Every structure is written in structure tokens, then in C-alpha cells.
Amino acid sequence: MTSLPLEGLRIVDISNVFSLPYAAGLLADLGAEVIKIEGPGRLDVSRHGAFSGVYPDNEVGEDPWNRTSTYNLLNRGKKSVVLDLSRPEGRAVLKDLIAVSDVLAENFTPRVMRGWELDYPHAAKLNPNLLMISCSGFGREGPYAQYPAQATTQEATHGLTDATGYRGDIPSKAGQSFVDFLATWALSMGTLLGLRYRRRFGKGLWVDVGMYQLGCFMVSERILDWEANRHRDERIGNRHRQFAPQGCYRCAGEDAWCAISVRDDAEWAALCGVIGRPELAADPRYATVEGRRAHHDALDTLIGAWTATLGKMEAMERAQAAGVPAGAVFNARDMHLDPHLRARGFLEMLEFPPERGIGRRPVIGRPWKLDRTRIAVRGPAPTLGQHNRDILCGLLGYDEARFAELEQAGITATKPTKVRPPLRLSMEDRLRQGRLAEWDRDYKTRLGIAD
């Protein structure tokens, strides 16, 4: 039995929303003890509000804040402690925790931690070996450091939106909170680098991630094109700036699509065979990539005529069998039921205790595996304040009187003092409003999680 790489490591996680909570969840998968801190009046946004995700079977329940999908995915395997950090008594407990932990993870706007005297120079005084991981919209210095930021507005500012859009059309919003996940990967990398540095050189350090510059890195080749050539590519939708043809083609079935990409002449010849038009491979108009780019619209029509006769999976498989890059457009259902992702165990099962009324639910694991060390989600996300006593009395050694005092003063709690009202919408309303494209009533049977 191999042990997990972060066993014995303690992380105090005072972060909120997606980026850093997700990174800390991944670190919990790796064996770290992650203590998630929330305020009684300041729950993690993923427990309620616009980003809450949804409730099991659309039932809000008695404790909706413990039941949302996204919260439970991101915070798997953590412990939960409620502390009111807006009050000095709450911060005193946090300081005690920092003193006995390895990592402090936070994503407050930069002025907050400074105001609390918990920025890195201060936090390091509490624990000289501390690894502190910070995430903010723009990083801790510079003219935009105090600007508010969230993914949708950042993806515009960091340059992805200018590159994204239908050909010849206005810029388009990217998908879901794109930049948050760049931060998730960067924060995870920074933590692991910091831990290795600390192990080798015996010193803690501070990792300061600004989401904006990560987003800017995602358009690096466009920035370099400007730096070198003073040139800016137009928006080209699903086409490729160099290879042709490339596009997303309609297949038989409801909202069914397959992306196809041809990177060289050999793949073009192969595709001609696949679509039943082998003679096109010899057509001089399409023989070179320049020719194919010039006749891209015509090629789209030819390819689309072929895909329209096939299901998206069949189109993908036939093109791939001939060595042509092709991918069916997977929706959330496909992500759960596709045989490839199932064979790889990409989604992992969270098993909730019966009293939580959530049952078993598959969630995203992580996009990589090691061949010997089995890394997996280690359990569900905790209920709010589930580990108050374990941590304050068990770990920090507070006596019952002190614990009761903190509870009485509302510094710690197991119920929120403030919750946004949960969104109550029937499944039919969700479909009507376009929040959902489809709804599978029998999803539990399909997933094998029916009671």
C-alpha cells in the first residue's frame, strides 16, 4: 500500500468560489488534511447564489447550503470549520490554526489580508515555515491590483474574448469561468513547487497568483504575433489559422455535432475517402492547404453533407479510423455515459452519509493518473461547521468553556446567519428559460445510482 504524497500535510483553506477551493480539493485528493474556513455570514459562494450549481433531484432540502452540486464537487475530502474572520476573536483562532499548519490558502482581495495583518510577512511570523498560496484577480501589486474581478469580465480583459467568436462576428463570451481553472492548475502547481522547495531548502515561501496574467498567457501566440509582426488575427470561429479544412459539422440527431480537423495533405486524402468522395483528393483546387483555405466554404458544405447522414459518435469513429482528427461534441450526458471516459474512470463516486440525503453522485476526478499510486476523491465535502469541535478542541486544544464561548458569540456555528434564498425553479421552467437544453428523468438509472 503506497501512501499518498501529501499525507501529514495540513492546509488552512480560507478561499472562496472556484479557483482555489478546487485546487485545495485536488490537494485533499493527494492526501492533505484541508480545513476549509467559512464565516457564519459569509458562506462560500458555491453553496448558494448564482454559482451554486443545483440541488439533488431539484430538492432544496432543509440545509440547501450543504447540498449544492458545485460546492460538493470542489470541496470533496475537506473538513469544515466556521469562523467569523471579520471579528478579531475569529482571526485569533485562525492565527492559532496557521501556527500549526503547513499551508495557508486564501483568495481575498489583496487589501483584506493586509488589513487583518495576515498578509505573507505577518503570517510568516506566526509560522516561519509557512507556505502561503494567494489568488486574486490581478495579483498583489500593479495598477489593477485592487480592481474587482470575476471570470466573465476577466476573460474579456485577458484577451481570450477577442480571439473567440463566430467568423466575422463580434467577440463571444467563452464557456464557464475559464480563467478560474487556469488558476486552479497554477495554484496546485505553485503549492507542489513550494512544498518541494520547502522540503529541500527548509524555508517557506509565498505563491502569488493573479488570474489575469494566466489568462493573458492563454493568448501568448497572439501577443507574440503582435510583438514580432504587428499583426492581429481575425476571429475565425472554429477554423484553424493554418490548417484546412477544420470546423464543427452538424450530424443526425438533436443538437448533434462533430468537429473535424485536417492538418496536412495526407489527412485530407484520408478524409476524402471517409466522406465517400475519394476523387476530391486528386482535385487540384484542394491539393494544397492554400487551396483548401481558399475554398473552405465549399469544403464545409461537402463535409457537412456527409456528417448530416451520421450520428456524431459514428462520424467521429469513422474519421478517426482513417487517422483524421475528429471529435464528437460531448455534452454533460456524454461525459457521464461515454465508454471511453467510463473505462478511464474519469468521474469518481462521492458517497454521502444517508442523513445528508444526497446519495451517491459521480464528480470530476482529475485529468491525469499515476500508474501505481491510486489517487481518488477521498470523501464528500463536509457540512457547514462539521469539524468545528474536532479542530478547535481536538487540534488546537481549546477547552469546552472556550468553545462554548465562541459558539455563543457567534464566532463559530453550524448554521449560517445569512443565506441567499435558493433558486426554486421546476425542471420544466429551467428548460423553458434555456437554463437547460435537456433533462433526463431517468438519469439515476443511466448512472447506476438509483436507490
Place this chain on the structure above:
Amino acid sequence: MMTMPAALDDLRVLDLSQGIAGPLSARLLGDFGADVVKIEPPDGDCARRLGPFAGGESHPEKSLPFLLTNMNKRGITLALDRPEGAALLRRLAADADVIVESFPPGYLAARGLDHATLARDNPALVMTSITPFGQTGPYRHFTGDEIVAYATGGVMAISGTTDREPLKHGGMPGQYETGMNGMLATMVALLVRDMTGIGEHVDVSAQEVLASTLVINQPMYSWFGGVQGRRRPDGGAFGQIMPCKDGYFVSQEGASATWDDIADFFGRPEMKEPRFADHAQRGANGPALDALVLEATRDRTMAEMFRTASEQYRMLLGIVQTPEDLAHCPQLEARNFYQEVEHPVIGRIRVPFRLWNMTAGPASYRRTAPLLGQHNAEIYDARLGLDAAALRRHGTI
């Protein structure tokens, strides 16, 4: 020269990968101190043929994506398809800590260069394989690229609008994200190895990297059977791209701004009426709200709106910055994002470099991307005691 200690400065990395994702993983290891040797086939990494190119014309030493993803490496050539080439790789692998590779699954095994074989001589060797669909499962032999990862990773299904086809993000962010995950997964394997002495085979799937970003979308299905689609094409100035005087912007509720603050920022008191202010009613009044916002921003510039919204109203507002804007961005300057590089063919150029800051062991720049085979003599002659010129004559390198 004094060098600062760095987290990975005790490691030797061989980068056999091509394209964008694998090479970026190896570059990131190099940025944090690892000694990275890039091993290219004699005709070069396919990324050398990928634009944009400095000067605009295709040239193997002028690919800008190649420059970006291969800084902090030395470069040699080696023909792995020839038995002598494979034998040389085995020698290099004997004292390597990490190999990064992106061949189709089975390619290295067919040449006796897979992890299981190389680990017999070097049990501490970590090998990170970065492929479109991973090393296992029915699609492992499928080929892929950016759009295939975006399609099968589930992101395209919810990008774009309901009246049109799913839409890929522009450029190649999926490749960069996969590269970040390759580095991350390698770090995990290194921490395991530090503990156990055993190097593992790491399997990174580009499809799963994209899918891992769908933390709202995925559990909607497992929590209640919901399948999310794309946005409707109109209605809802909030969270959608809107034009202004000199470009585009997007605004959103949140941060510390109230709806009244937002109405004040736009200078449109009508926005405070319940049909817009109330969430439940706003959806149905989307087009009317769009029209109000459009009129309010027709004569305002991106820069002014960004500054005013962020500084005076503490409101979420983004502007659609172009590469030119990013090249002149004072925030990126303050964060030391760019690295000025002197490249023997491209010349002097600023390259996006620093992904985040660290108070100790930060990313450090040591060398520009290698020319094809630039370090053959340094590695083959000086390190292995071979004759690079003879190897070249025999077609081994």
C-alpha cells in the same frame, strides 16, 4: 555566477514531446530550475511548422509557438526510429529524472523505450505522457488537436449560441491548459518519488483537462439529470459582450457593487425599475435592458469604462483587449509577465513568461529556445563522449 536555489534545480528532464502541450510542460519544469534537454527528430518538432512565424513566413527557427514553449531548454536531435537512436535514448534516460513525451500510445513501447522498460535501469524515472485521449480506454489511439479536445472535453457544447454550431475558444488555450496539467501531474509524481524512490508513469489526457473545467455543468447531470446547452443569442446585457465607442465590454453583477451602483455607472435611472432590478423579471426584459445599455455606452471608451467601473463603482466590468492592448498593459509590466529574449534568428523579442510570482524560487529565465540540433556537440561529445559529426553522417541525429 550566483544562482538562486529553485525547487527543481536537482533534476534532469528529457523532453521528447512535440506540439504545444508537452513542450510547455517541460518548459515549466525548466522555468523552476530543471535542466531540460529537448530531443527532436532530425526534421524537427512539428511545432516548428506551426505559425504565427516571426516575419510571417514559415521558417523552422521562426515559429513563435515553438519559441514560447521551448525556452529554458537545450536542444538535440535524435532519430528514435533507428535502433542506434533508440539505444542512445536509453543511455540518456539512464540518469534522467523525468521524461516528457507525447507520442501515440504504443510508439515508445514498440522501440523498447516505454516507461516499464526504461525504469528497469532507472527505477526513479518519472515519465509523463501527454496525449489527446490518454493511455487507456477505447479512444486511446484516436488522434486529436485543439478542436478535438474542445469538442470531446465538453466545453464546445456550451460555448456559442443556441442558433448556431458549438464554438471553440480562439487560439489554443486547450493546449496550454494541458501543458499546465502535464507539469502539475509531473510534480505529483516527483513528490511520490521523493518519498518512495520510485518513478511512475503519468498519463495526462487533453480531453479530460478540458472536461475538468466543467464544475458547474458536469454535476448538473449527476445531481438532477440536467444537460446544459448554449446561450440564447440575445437578451441579458449582463454577462454578454456589448459594443462601446472603440471596442467591446462585458459587465456583470457581483463584487461590492449593488444594482443601483450599476445603474449609476451606466447613467440610466430606468435600470433601477423592478423589471430590470429584480432578478426574476430581468430575464424576460433582456432585450430592453440590452437596448438601454447599448445607448448608454455608445460614446464611452473601453479604457474609461474599465477604470471608472473598477475604481469608482467597484463593479465587475471587463473590456475586450486585443493583443496590442496586452503588449502595452501596465499591469503585466508590474507583474513582470514578459521576458525579453535575444534569439539568434528572430532577434530581440518579448515573450510571455512569468505565470505567477513566488517570494523564493520563482520562474527564472536562462536561455532562449534552441535551434534545431544546437546542443548536439555539447551533449553527445562532451557529455556522452561520442562524435556528433559521425552520428549526423549516419543519420542517427
